[in-house]
Amino acid sequence: MLTRRHFLQFTSSALSTIALSQLDSFTQAANLLAQPSPRKYALLVGIDSYDIDPLKGCNTDVDLQRELLIHRYGFTPNDIVELRDRNATYNNIITAFQQHLIHQAQPGDLVVFHFSGHGSRVRDRQAIPELIRNGIGLNGTIVPVDWQTNNPQQVRQIMGKTLFLLSSQLKTNNVVMILDSCHSEGGLRGNSRVRSLDSRMSSGDQLPHVIGAEAELQSRLQTAIGWGDAELQNRRKQGIAKGVAMGAASFDKLADVVNPEALELSQNDFTAGAFTYLFTRYLWQSTGARSLDSVFSQLVLSSILSSNNPDQAPVYKVAPNSGNGRKPIFFTPSALPAAEGVIHLPPKGDQVQFWLGGAAPDCLQAYETAVFNILDRRGNILGEIQQTHRSGLVGYGKLIPSSTLQAPTQLQVGMLLREKVRGIPDHLTLKIGLDASLGEALPIIQQGLLEMAKVAVVPIAEQQELHYIVGRVENLDSPTPRSIAQRSQKGQWCLLTPALEPLPGALGDPNDTVETMLDQLRRRLKTLQAKQLLKTMMGDASTMKISVDLVPAEIVDPKEMTTRPIGPAQTVMSQSAIATNPAAVVVSPKFNRGTIVQVRLRNQEAVPLYMAMMVIFRDGSLSVAYPYAIDAPIDEALVAPTSEKLLKYAFELKFATVFELLVIASRRPLNKLLKAVKEIADQRGEAHRGKPIGLKDDRSIEVATDMLMEIDEISQRAGARPALPERRIVDMNQLGVLSTIVQVKG
Structure with missing residues (x-):
C-alpha cells in the first residue's frame, strides 16, 4: 500500500502537515484556464546555496514546478511566490506562507507549497507516540538557508508540527504540499547528492532542539486556532492537516531509517530533484482527471525501472476521510493535450525559446535538432518549430512558416509543443x-x-x-x-x-x-x-491511437488468433489505456506471480498498423514478445484498422518483478526486426514455440541498430529530412510507441 498509516510520521513528518480562428480559440482557452475564481496560489522554495553540503538541482525544481503550474494548471504568475537560495530564510518562508497563502486563500481556492532542499531531524518534547525512539521524541524538519545558529545545540529549522499548524490555518481544503527532501544521512551516493542534512554534525551524536522562536511560533499558531495540547496531539496522530502531501522518500518502519533517500538527478547538462522531475514530467504527459492514487501507482513503478535510483519510491498521504486520493492532482483536471514543451517566453527576433518539461530524460539527446508541432490548447496543429539547440531543459529554435503562423510575432506564450521529428545522434555513448x-x-x-x-x-x-x-x-x-x-x-x-x-x-x-x-x-x-538506443529512439511517444491490455488468459493455447472489429462496447475504455497523447504511459497492471496472461492489441486508427512488442527488464535485458517467429511474421504483425487482436499465445508470469512492455506501431512493416527475430528463433530451434525471443550480447545492439536504420528510411520516405548528417530521424507520425509498466507481485 502506498498510503501506509505511518507514512512519513518520523523521517518525513514535515509532509504530515499538510488557423486565425485557431489562434482566437487558443486565446480564449488560455483565458478560461486562468479564471480569477477560484484563485490558485503557490509558494515555491528552492535552496541550493547551503553553506554546508550545497545542492545543485533545487532551483531547477522551482522552474519545473512553476512552468507546470502556469502552463498546465492555469496559475497566474503573480499568484506564485518564489523563494530561492539566500532569500529562503526561516523568517521569509514563514512570512510568505502566512501572508501569501493563509491571508489570501479563500474557501475553494487552491494552495500549493513546494519545498526542495535539505531535510533533517530535531528533538521534540511533545512528539506523538509514533515519533518517540528510545524515550526521545523526534520530528522531521525542512531546512532554511540560515539554519545554523551560534549554539550547537539549537538549529533554525521548520518542524513538521509547524507546517501542520500553518496548514490548519488555511481556509481552503484544496491544499497540496510537496517536499523533495529527506532525513537520512547526507552526502553523495555515487554521483547523486542526498537531500538531507545531518544535524548531528553540529552537536555530536545528539540531535539538537529548534530555536526558541520556532517553539513560540507554534504556541501562537496553536492559540490562534484554539487547540489545546491534547487536541493538537490527537489531530496529528490522525494524519495530515489538509489536502494532500507528497514527497520523495518513504519511511522504513522496520529499520528506523529512511529507505531510500531523496536524490538529485544529474541528466545531461542539468540537475534536478529525481522526484520533482519525474512528477512534473509525468503531469505534462497526463490528460484528463487522473486521480492521485493512479498517478502515484505509476510514479512508484517508474521509479523502480529508473536507471538512476530504482528503489526510490515516492509517497503521498491524504487528509483523513477526505477521499482526496480519488481526486485529480492539484484538485484540477487537465483539459490540455499532452506535450513535450511550451513556449514560455516571447520570441526575440526570429528565435523562439521554449521549456521542455515534458521531455523524457532518455530522449533529451534527441532534442538537439528536433521538429515540434505547435498546438493550441485543444490539440490543433498551428505550425512547426525547428529546434536549433538546447541548454538544460530550455530549447531554442525557429518558426517554420505555415499558413496559420507566418511570423514569430504571431507566437504566444503558452502554446504547446509536441514532437514531430526526433533526431537520434550517431554518437550515443x-x-x-x-x-x-x-x-x-x-x-x-x-x-x-x-x-x-x-x-x-x-x-x-x-x-x-x-x-x-x-x-x-x-x-x-x-x-x-x-x-x-x-x-x-x-x-x-x-x-x-x-x-x-x-x-x-x-x-x-x-x-x-x-x-x-x-x-x-x-x-x-x-x-x-x-x-x-531503443529508449532514445522510441522513448514512450505516440501520436497514434493504440492500446494494449494484459488480461488473464481466456484460453491457454488457442488454435487461431482472434481478430475482430472494435464495436461500441470495446471502444469504451479508460482514457489512460489509450495512447491518444504522446508519451502516454498506461495505468500499470498488477498481477500475482503464476498468473497466465494474454495480450490484446487495439488499433483505433483508420489505417492498418504493423505492431510489435518488446520487453525491457530491470537488469536491462531485452526480449521480443511479438510477433512470434512464425513463417509469416509480417502478416502476424498486421492489425487491421479499428480492430483488436487477441494474441495467440499465453504467458505465465513466473517471477515477482517489474518490467516495461513496449508496444511499437508502424505504418510500414519493420522488416529488419521481423527478419532478425525469425533468424534468432530458427537458430535456437524456437520457431514455433510461441514465447518471447531474448536478445543477448551483440545480437541485441545489432537488432536495435537495424531498427533505427529502418525507421530512418521510413521517416525519410515520408518526407522528413535530417537536420544534421550525423543524425538518424524518427518521424513520430510514422511510428508510435506505448509504454506499459507491469508489476508481478510475489
Whole structure:
C-alpha cells in the first residue's frame, strides 16, 4: 500500500502537515484556464546555496514546478511566490506562507507549497507516540538557508508540527504540499547528492532542539486556532492537516531509517530533484482527471525501472476521510493535450525559446535538432518549430512558416509543443564509472571498456552524468544503500546505478577472475547499449491511437488468433489505456506471480498498423514478445484498422518483478526486426514455440541498430529530412510507441 498509516510520521513528518480562428480559440482557452475564481496560489522554495553540503538541482525544481503550474494548471504568475537560495530564510518562508497563502486563500481556492532542499531531524518534547525512539521524541524538519545558529545545540529549522499548524490555518481544503527532501544521512551516493542534512554534525551524536522562536511560533499558531495540547496531539496522530502531501522518500518502519533517500538527478547538462522531475514530467504527459492514487501507482513503478535510483519510491498521504486520493492532482483536471514543451517566453527576433518539461530524460539527446508541432490548447496543429539547440531543459529554435503562423510575432506564450521529428545522434555513448573498490583490477577493466565502441569511462563525481557504475562489495558495513548488503555477497562484482543500487544479476562470484568478470561486463553493456538506443529512439511517444491490455488468459493455447472489429462496447475504455497523447504511459497492471496472461492489441486508427512488442527488464535485458517467429511474421504483425487482436499465445508470469512492455506501431512493416527475430528463433530451434525471443550480447545492439536504420528510411520516405548528417530521424507520425509498466507481485 502506498498510503501506509505511518507514512512519513518520523523521517518525513514535515509532509504530515499538510488557423486565425485557431489562434482566437487558443486565446480564449488560455483565458478560461486562468479564471480569477477560484484563485490558485503557490509558494515555491528552492535552496541550493547551503553553506554546508550545497545542492545543485533545487532551483531547477522551482522552474519545473512553476512552468507546470502556469502552463498546465492555469496559475497566474503573480499568484506564485518564489523563494530561492539566500532569500529562503526561516523568517521569509514563514512570512510568505502566512501572508501569501493563509491571508489570501479563500474557501475553494487552491494552495500549493513546494519545498526542495535539505531535510533533517530535531528533538521534540511533545512528539506523538509514533515519533518517540528510545524515550526521545523526534520530528522531521525542512531546512532554511540560515539554519545554523551560534549554539550547537539549537538549529533554525521548520518542524513538521509547524507546517501542520500553518496548514490548519488555511481556509481552503484544496491544499497540496510537496517536499523533495529527506532525513537520512547526507552526502553523495555515487554521483547523486542526498537531500538531507545531518544535524548531528553540529552537536555530536545528539540531535539538537529548534530555536526558541520556532517553539513560540507554534504556541501562537496553536492559540490562534484554539487547540489545546491534547487536541493538537490527537489531530496529528490522525494524519495530515489538509489536502494532500507528497514527497520523495518513504519511511522504513522496520529499520528506523529512511529507505531510500531523496536524490538529485544529474541528466545531461542539468540537475534536478529525481522526484520533482519525474512528477512534473509525468503531469505534462497526463490528460484528463487522473486521480492521485493512479498517478502515484505509476510514479512508484517508474521509479523502480529508473536507471538512476530504482528503489526510490515516492509517497503521498491524504487528509483523513477526505477521499482526496480519488481526486485529480492539484484538485484540477487537465483539459490540455499532452506535450513535450511550451513556449514560455516571447520570441526575440526570429528565435523562439521554449521549456521542455515534458521531455523524457532518455530522449533529451534527441532534442538537439528536433521538429515540434505547435498546438493550441485543444490539440490543433498551428505550425512547426525547428529546434536549433538546447541548454538544460530550455530549447531554442525557429518558426517554420505555415499558413496559420507566418511570423514569430504571431507566437504566444503558452502554446504547446509536441514532437514531430526526433533526431537520434550517431554518437550515443554509454557512460560508465569505475569505483575505487575495484582495486588493482580497475586499470584492467578500464582498458577493456575503452576497447568497446560507444562506451566511455568517466569519473564518479557530482553532476557528472553517469549511466552505470562498476564496483565490488568489499565491506558490508560501509555507508552504501542497504540493498547492496541485502542482495550481494562480500567481494561480489556488481553493476550499479549512479546512486549505487545494484542491478539485478551480479557480474560474477567473488572468486571469479578479472577476465571472467570483464567478459560478463562486456556482454551486459552491449545489452544496455541496445536499451539506451531503443529508449532514445522510441522513448514512450505516440501520436497514434493504440492500446494494449494484459488480461488473464481466456484460453491457454488457442488454435487461431482472434481478430475482430472494435464495436461500441470495446471502444469504451479508460482514457489512460489509450495512447491518444504522446508519451502516454498506461495505468500499470498488477498481477500475482503464476498468473497466465494474454495480450490484446487495439488499433483505433483508420489505417492498418504493423505492431510489435518488446520487453525491457530491470537488469536491462531485452526480449521480443511479438510477433512470434512464425513463417509469416509480417502478416502476424498486421492489425487491421479499428480492430483488436487477441494474441495467440499465453504467458505465465513466473517471477515477482517489474518490467516495461513496449508496444511499437508502424505504418510500414519493420522488416529488419521481423527478419532478425525469425533468424534468432530458427537458430535456437524456437520457431514455433510461441514465447518471447531474448536478445543477448551483440545480437541485441545489432537488432536495435537495424531498427533505427529502418525507421530512418521510413521517416525519410515520408518526407522528413535530417537536420544534421550525423543524425538518424524518427518521424513520430510514422511510428508510435506505448509504454506499459507491469508489476508481478510475489
